[in-house]
Amino acid sequence: MSKRKTLTEAEFKTRSRRSFLTGVAGIAAGYGGWRYIQGDEVVDRIPGVLHSGHERNGKIWQALFDGDRLAKTYDPSRAESLRVNGSKGLTNEINLDEWTMDIIGRSGSTIGTHEIADVHALPFTEMTVEHKCVEGWSTIVTWGGTAFSNLAAMYAAEAEAPIVDLATPDNGYYVSLDRDSMMHPQTLLAWELNGEPLTQRHGAPLRLVTPLKYGIKQIKRIGTISFSNERGPDYWNQRGYDWYSGL
Numbered sequence: 001m002s003k004r005k006t007l008t009e010a011e012f013k014t015r016s017r018r019s020f021l022t023g024v025a026g027i028a029a030g031y032g033g034w035r036y037i038q039g040d041e042v043v044d045r046i047p048g049v050l051h052s053g054h055e056r057n058g059k060i061w062q063a064l065f066d067g068d069r070l071a072k073t074y075d076p077s078r079a080e081s082l083r084v085n086g087s088k089g090l091t092n093e094i095n096l097d098e099w100t101m102d103i104i105g106r107s108g109s110t111i112g113t114h115e116i117a118d119v120h121a122l123p124f125t126e127m128t129v130e131h132k133c134v135e136g137w138s139t140i141v142t143w144g145g146t147a148f149s150n151l152a153a154m155y156a157a158e159a160e161a162p163i164v165d166l167a168t169p170d171n172g173y174y175v176s177l178d179r180d181s182m183m184h185p186q187t188l189l190a191w192e193l194n195g196e197p198l199t200q201r202h203g204a205p206l207r208l209v210t211p212l213k214y215g216i217k218q219i220k221r222i223g224t225i226s227f228s229n230e231r232g233p234d235y236w237n238q239r240g241y242d243w244y245s246g247l
Helices: 011-037 048-063 116-120 148-154
Strands: 100-104 110-115 125-132 138-147 163-168 176-177 190-194 207-209 226-227
Touching: 100 176, 110 116, 110 148, 116 190, 125 190, 138 148
Parallel strands: 100 226
Antiparallel strands: 100 110, 125 138, 138 190, 163 176, 163 226, 190 207
């Protein structure tokens, strides 16, 4: 068995001095990097270098996107209650019987208006998936509704647009999503949660759900759907979050 080498006092001081200087250099580099980031031009409320990182990350996610890949599904018996999280665009209750949803074409003009009965008439599907929040929590829930692609098929030419923007009736909340994610079979216009009609706090009469995105993209109480050639405003992206928000 080898003997453990005992450091001389001079060797110990040399190593301690090196460790101290290395630590100081690391702290200085970190501080300098942070000051650089803080001094960078602000884009969408965050330093430009971080914004560029978000954009690169989104491009990677899009490049890796596989429209045939399905998110994991679960037995409906595992569904749990979903906490209410986020009330932007839901400040006041609405008369659900009077709700309508406008469809906006790439020209900016309204090309269709629907009542909830129109959406209910489309093919119904259910899926039990994990709803994930950027705050770090997740819940397995069962959603019921129709694939967004079923509605998009009614506007086939316009639905070729690369971007789909959605907003609440009062424009208090709004999201912008890529067409590939919206046309995925697990992206639904939902009106049921765990076998029951949506409550207004969960987005009645109609909300977007998809296991491909974090909850910040899954807008409640849809008032308008717009097909666009360019990204529209996105509530949390304007506040420093990743636009793509992929899972």
